[in-house]
Amino acid sequence: MTSNSVFLVNNGFDPYPFILLNLILSCLAALQAPVIMMSQNRQEVKDRKRSKQDFMVNLKSQLELRMLHEKIDHLIIH
Secondary structure: OHHHHHHOOOOOOOOOOOHHHHHHHHHHHHHHHHHHHHHHHHHHHHHHHHHHHHHHHHHHHHHHHHHHHHHHHHHHHO
16 A cells, blocks of 8 residues: 555556455455354354363362361261
């Protein structure tokens, strides 16, 4: 865009509204969009698995803490 505007002052191959540049950028965006969406879907799947693992770890630690409380309560009573 700079070379078209500055170096080719009056004889630019793509005049001011830069129609050709807009066409190229639109095509690039159309090609990048599916790739970006696929990578976001993959990341979403990874995040879902990670959150499920975190939930299971938290659940297991909660159960272990309950067992420890029961054991301590049992020791206190006897």
